[in-house]
Amino acid sequence: MFNFEYLTFPGNGVHTVKTAREKKVSLIEKLYNTSDLSKATDHWRKSYDQFDNADICILGVPSDAGAGIVRGSNWGPLVLRERIESEYFDLGDVKVIPHLIDDRYLSKQALIDLQKKNYNGLDLPVSALSILKDVTSTFFKKNKSKKLLCLGGDHSISRPICESFLSEHEDVGILHFDAHTDLMEERLGISTCFATWAFHIANLLDHKKKFIQIGIRSSAYDKTHWESKIGLTQYWTEEVKTLGPDEIAKKCIEQYKSLGVKKLYLSFDIDAIDMQYASATGTPEKDGLMPFECLVILNLISKEIPIIAADLVEVAPFVFYPEMKGKVIEPETTLDSALSIINFLFDHWRS
Numbered sequence: 001m002f003n004f005e006y007l008t009f010p011g012n013g014v015h016t017v018k019t020a021r022e023k024k025v026s027l028i029e030k031l032y033n034t035s036d037l038s039k040a041t042d043h044w045r046k047s048y049d050q051f052d053n054a055d056i057c058i059l060g061v062p063s064d065a066g067a068g069i070v071r072g073s074n075w076g077p078l079v080l081r082e083r084i085e086s087e088y089f090d091l092g093d094v095k096v097i098p099h100l101i102d103d104r105y106l107s108k109q110a111l112i113d114l115q116k117k118n119y120n121g122l123d124l125p126v127s128a129l130s131i132l133k134d135v136t137s138t139f140f141k142k143n144k145s146k147k148l149l150c151l152g153g154d155h156s157i158s159r160p161i162c163e164s165f166l167s168e169h170e171d172v173g174i175l176h177f178d179a180h181t182d183l184m185e186e187r188l189g190i191s192t193c194f195a196t197w198a199f200h201i202a203n204l205l206d207h208k209k210k211f212i213q214i215g216i217r218s219s220a221y222d223k224t225h226w227e228s229k230i231g232l233t234q235y236w237t238e239e240v241k242t243l244g245p246d247e248i249a250k251k252c253i254e255q256y257k258s259l260g261v262k263k264l265y266l267s268f269d270i271d272a273i274d275m276q277y278a279s280a281t282g283t284p285e286k287d288g289l290m291p292f293e294c295l296v297i298l299n300l301i302s303k304e305i306p307i308i309a310a311d312l313v314e315v316a317p318f319v320f321y322p323e324m325k326g327k328v329i330e331p332e333t334t335l336d337s338a339l340s341i342i343n344f345l346f347d348h349w350r351s
């Protein structure tokens with residue numbers, strides 16, 4: 001069903017030769033009970049015999065080519081998987097060439113040269129987001145009941161996933177947790193990056209109010225600007241604190257239902273959470289949501305409107321901020337926060 005040329009075994013989407021290769025061993029030991037990396041491809045390919053029985057699937061997208069301030073979320077998918085205890089089917093990683101983001105920015109000749117080098121000349125996408133578009137459209141087309149969680153990577157990955165999702169599912173709403181709006185049309189002339197995905201996805205919706213953002217607190221413009229310019233709905237962190245997470249959830253449910261939304265796509269940027277609980281990320285922000293506030297909102301909304309697919313992005317396990325020294329133990333604190341979101345999804349999908 002999938003093209004294995006542009007996918008690879010879990011954790012291997014970050015290309016390494018010698019340096020950092022050891023980071024992959026512990027995950028391979030956990031998943032396939034071997035420390036021999038040369039055998040991992042076989043184990044992973046063989047695991048696809050069980051794909052038909054899978055209910056929850058994870059795809060790793062270790063690309064941070066779309067990040068703009070501090071990179072490092074390319075290691076998110078590997079390090080998060082090391083800590084996931086529940087069972088799931090691992091689709092593997094997108095094979096990332098770290099210098100490429102989207103094939104739309106390549107010349108014809110560059111594309112041909114890259115296909116020659118990487119796929120023996122086969123006509124396949126080479127940039128992370130173009131590969132991701134291909135994989136997710138195949139996934140959503142053929143698997144209406146399986147649930148998909150994509151682990152980023154920076155937030156640019158949400159655009160191709162949402163595009164694929166929206167073209168295969170109807171009556172969809174988008175639920176987006178983030179400290180930032182990600183609503184720029186382009187940044188430095190680039191329309192596919194961490195700061196622009198939400199703008200382009202909102203524009204694909206027949207009714208913009210099907211897109212709700214929660215946790216915003218760092219923006220050049222205020223809420224009124226975005227709500228009138230784009231037409232979506234925002235609940236800034238301050239409102240969550242004032243009204244309480246239960247009330248925010250209630251408002252979201254009412255709005256989605258009034259617009260006929262029957263299923264949700266969740267995009268969760270870890271920086272929605274306060275930096276005391278999530279500082280191992282590219283743009284940590286203070287005065288944010290507490291993990292439990294996110295979980296209250298997610299639990300209440302998903303009981304009324306199911307989440308079908310999701311991404312969790314911007315976890316950068318080896319990024320460290322001196323100002324957080326002594327306040328938290330990183331990356332464990334951020335990984336715990338991320339894990340609480342993943343565990344919520346698994347519980348929701350198995351209930």
Ligand SMILES: [Mn+2]
Nearest residue numbers: 155178182269
């Ligand atoms: Mn974001």
